[in-house]
Amino acid sequence: MKIDFDGGTPAAPAEPGRRDFLKVMGVGAGLAGLGGLVVAPKEASAFAYEPYYTDDQLTTVVTSCAHNCGSRHMLVAHKKGDVIVRLSSDDGRYQKGGFFGKDTTDEPQLRACLRGRSYRSRLYSPERLLYPMMRVGKRGEGKFKRVSWDEALDFVAQKMVELKKTYGPTAILDQSYAGASYGVLHKSDQIEGLLGRFLGMFGCRTNSWSVPSYQGTTFSSRITFGTIEDGNEDDAYAHSKLIIMWGWNPAYTFHGGNTFYYMRMAKQRGCKFVLVDPQYTDSAAAYDAWWIPIRPNTDAAMLAGMAHVIFSENLHDQKFIDRFVLGMDAGTMPADYRDAESFKDYIMGTRDGTPKTAEWAEAICGVAAGDIRKLARLYATTKPAALKASWAPGRAAYGEQYNRMAAAVQAMTGNIGKLGGCAEGVGKAWHSESIAYPYDEYANVWFGSIKSDRWAHCVLNYPNVRREEVGLWPREDETDGQIPNIRGIFWQGSDWFNQLTNINKEIQAIEKLDLVVCLDSTITPSGIWADVLLPVATHFERHDVALPWYKGHYYIHRPKVIQPLGESRSDFQIFTELAYRLEALDPTVKDFGKRYNPRATRDYFHNPDPVDEAYLAAWWNGKVRPHQGVTMSWEEFKRHGVYKFTFKRPLVAFRDQIVKGEPFETGSGKIEIFSPYLAGIDDWTKTQYGYPIPAIPKWIEPFESLNSPLTKDYPFHLISPHPRWRTHSIFHNIPWLRETYDQELTINAADARRLGIQTGDTVEVWNGRGKCVVPAYVTERCLPGVVVLFEGAWMDLDEKGVDRAGNPDFLTLDEPSPAGAFAYNTALVNVQKTDLAHRPGWDQLATARSSVFRRDY
Template sequence: MAKSVEIKDGICYMCTMTCPMKIHVSDGKVVKVETADPKVSHCPRWKAQMDFIYHPVRLLYPLKRTGKRGSGNWQRIPWDEALDTVADGLQSVKDKYGPESVVFWIAYTKEPRPYFHRLTHAFGSPNYCTESSNCFSGTWIAANLTYGAEYSYMAGTGSGIDPETRCKLIWGAAVISSPPAWQVNLEAKEKGVKLVVVDPRRTTIAAKADIHLQLRPGTDGALALGMMNVIIGENLHDKDFTEKWTVGFNDLKKLVKEYTPERVEKITRVPAAKIREAALLYARNKPAKLHMSSNSTTHHANGVQNHRAVILLAALTGNIGVPGGNTLGPISNAKTNDITLHERVAKMPPGVGSKRFPIWTKRYREMQSNAIADQIESGQPYPIKALFSPGLDIQFFANSRRIVKDLNKLDFIAVTEYFHTPGTQVSDIVLPIASWLERHILLTEYFGNVKLIQPAVSPPGECRTEWDIYSGLAKRLGFGDLFWNGSFEKCVDHILEPMKITFKDLESKPEGIKLALQPRPEKHYEKTGFKTASGKVEIASSVLAEHGLDPLPSYKEPPESPLSQPELAKKYPLVMTSGARVMAYTHSQFRNIPRLRKMMPDPLVDINPYDANQRAIKTGDTVTVSSTRGSIKMKANITDTILPGVVSLPHHWPNEANVNELVDDTTLDPISGFIPCKSQLCQVVKHRN
């Protein structure tokens, strides 16, 4: 007799797009996963969810280290002992040094972050840190400073193609290997949309473009200023918009005079004629949409200013708030209670990196992870002595060997994880967690709905949800009441109270509760203004000026480049850019899943044939990639899709080829604190044993 199968609503969390899924369950086990969105049918990651949750080496029980850190010696322990040990480790540091001496750092998963944020500040520490210190928040802060709070997520306003769109300027986004919904851009050319692509690599979309501007990594700001030079010089800027709705246009006009296409060619390696052609195509074919990556322009020492220059192209041409241009989505009635307790931070000691990066830490409401190593070493303004980290990602940190040494100085480290990783190897306690198919997930704005994803199956072994772990620690640390004494239902009720929606309401409506969405009027800013201090688009940022920084989107040469360090470039002559997405992996994850590993079995360095010939390197050769900070081994992929003098490396390849071991951790962006992982000097040679 055939076993019965129940089909449940779910999501895929193999990346953070939370694509809708249909989960087939029989006898308490997932037997099949189907996508509920045909747009993502090509994505290989959702098809590997069962491989992930039923992986033979998934962590199933709490573990306690029995040997030295890094020895790999572990002992299985009961949950009560595990949580008691973690609570005692955190409390002992709090008693001796103060709660601020504990850093709370979270990578994956992202959805439970508000609960972890609450745990951090309930404990009394200001040091809530995440991988956003090197991720989306750089473009977020650039847009926030320039266009105001409503446009903080401006990167999302350019991903599609509207019926009115006549031109698409895609800047640093590989739309095939990035979020699946961006596939629509491949159809743009067939619809008659003019395509301009800016990318150091000749990606699939770049190959289809009318114009591909293949620039030297880190020079995006100069290229954007060069395009502005042409647009303003040809009198193609939107005079009405710049006069009424911007601050600093006249100063910008003076600045861009310095960036003639000929000068910009010398900086970026993009031919002056192409710069002119692209600028004219974008400015003359309105409405035009600017499509940005979430971070490719900001992984540089001048990243925020680079990105500000890029996004100001939309304002300069009047492509803001108009159909076919960069427009905000509909106005939602979603209102929730903030549970993070972040208001308590004002009365706490300064958080990690908050003195050095005050704009980012205040506006993004996190502390800057890239300052952790400095504070561990200096002990100033107070010592860091313990770390609690869901998904501790060692590969995240630039000059990664340094952070490993520094973490080993701490009194106590505990992590939550699915598998053993480089992060578990420096830990004292490892707690196994439930996956997205095994826990409740609250989604407050999901395709126009408030939705509660219910567990499709129970967690394997003794895995627990992150909510259970955090609330269990809260109880042991003396503030269980702040976690509703462990009731996730009461927590959800509190979050949704402003909308008068309850946990039970969502439980009874698995399809979700529809939100009221109000269309946003064209040129909405004419009634509301922009959410900046001036009420206008701040070409000259008042916030940057208040902090003694250049208010204009000025360009600075990367601190480690052939132009800024010609002597160093003699030994390390290649410009290294890293982090290009591949469909098989999400950052450091999934190399342990065979069906995904087959898609990219080895860490590959893309190198131009000219540079390969100079080094007698052939495709498939093992090569050593080195910088002043160290070296890693990779396989060579010889391709003319990358510029001569530039190499492209994947990021976060744990235990095999961690590119961030090569990246400088001292020349951080002064606004965001980001690492310059996309514009560094390196050398590539054939590996010799």
């Protein structure tokens, strides 16, 4: 019997050809149990998926990425109606005078990386926060209920007033950061951000003064140069004859989105590359760099050994030192400190009897003395040479000494203020006009200020806390010395609960708080531990202008590409509305709403667009155009979407000081290798540092290292660099990106062989602070005794408090250096194979394909 599925005349019998067989394969397989029924072939009339729209069917809108990945570049949103269906990037046509394919050294394309291009997956994530939520379970249990904005904001406002009245003006901790909200209007950083201004005006704010990424580095740059704007623009790299990537992997952390473009130009012109790092990175492979593996946290010792070679072999630039440097040697010491130890005295062992020779350094850092001498000679004799002292080695105990030592070596060779040279620590270059909202006397007002990673210690031990334990910033009033009584936290633009050191200590501390508020676009580990979740519109859903990161000279218009999803609002809307509610509850903050957002009325919460437009137009016309020589109108800027500055020559930090004789921004007007400021401090406990910092750069043994007796129990030094596939913890939950990587522990092949570990094995990594579980990746590209676990994985705790997702900050120490450097890379651990469960994320099925294909089956 034959069946006609079209309901017409039965089909004539026929011998099906190969093409016909393929057409009916799916249906035939499904009917195999019906006794071999023959199905009439039929052309498919539908797709299993919707085809991509073509460009002429879509609206194209120029915008940008929004995160601290090391750049901040163009995204081009292609939308159908109010839905973004595709993202592309700069192709040269969008700037004034641009055209498809334009890409020059003066106006390079601002191409987004895979993180930015994957943003649709974050924008439309199932974990997107769409409505206000309030906790109904235990803190950290992740149980929330949806509430109205009125209910959520009333609760927050009432708790804020209660905390301020009961515990005083330090009761609320500001833990904002620039993770996801950095623009000229919607800003969430610690210094200029919306939350800091909001809490300061409310009169209840404890500030977190140290920046996790680079606090030791910013200290060094301010002490040495008087500014953190110590970086050249990226195009200067093209003129280098030697680039030393010291702890720097620009393939992963750019420090300017076009860094690779200009470094490739340098390579083509014959530039030599060196990598000083515990692991052989993709950047080293790309540039065929000489890899010098070094024990973690010993960088200052190796730099001191290089300085000894340079002094001993008379390779230093004495003319440069005499003219521009303070405290390099006896002849350049300040008058008030003629008898104090100079940098050269320390290096040559004049006072302490220990010359910092290459052999001395080898015993500490593990780098052969011959290699130290070779690198020192190469750097001192190659002109111009760029010693790029990156941030990662400074994220360690006494990390500020590494950065200061690098600055001394840069100065003694005369590579500062020279095209192709480098003075970098921080690396901030071109200065943008960065603030569109009112920046008044309340900006950054605080009533207590502590080191960011000491908040848990402060909460757990209050009131029995010494000011030096938490890095209490001194005040010039009667409250100086009072330890903050922290009872609440606001997280804005940050996932700090997941990202600060010693997470288990944070977990203990958060149980003692009365209010935890998280403002974010998606649920995060920090959000899981909050009391109130406030859904924040992404940068696609509000009007702003994007700033370049620490390098780059451009502005990118960020229009409201789509309407905010769900009931999400911008941070500015949320804080404005809270301000109006607080003024009704607290008579000490009269007219709070209008003072906080003077261009707006109470309607701003529901209709922000005209106000945002007014702020941004005033910023462009009142700051950008008059201060930066821009002739393009605001309307024209919006039409093009991007403004790229062009300069007659590459921007080089401190060129004017070296060429024109302008003073450095230090007290002496010189590069201060010897710091009179540090030398003049009598009571360190009365400073924000808490503990002594030497007046000259010195090698100081870190809390934990491979030279420590602690290696008996914890024989591996853990470092936690930035991954390529996340921006800190942002994008961890993006399926597209997780197909390309696995959170894994990188371990040297010899160490793995001794422990019986193969790639793909599950291992546990532990010390006295915590334990995490993660797959292993065995390689020769890592120094023996060192293991690597990328930061930013979203924690996932089992019932015993073991992190199943591989977050290294369950293992890191919350004890900061005196200058505030975070000790992320100062951690000793042990490793072994384990049967404990590993989960790569909250979705157990979201195993990375990279992990699957790496394993042998």
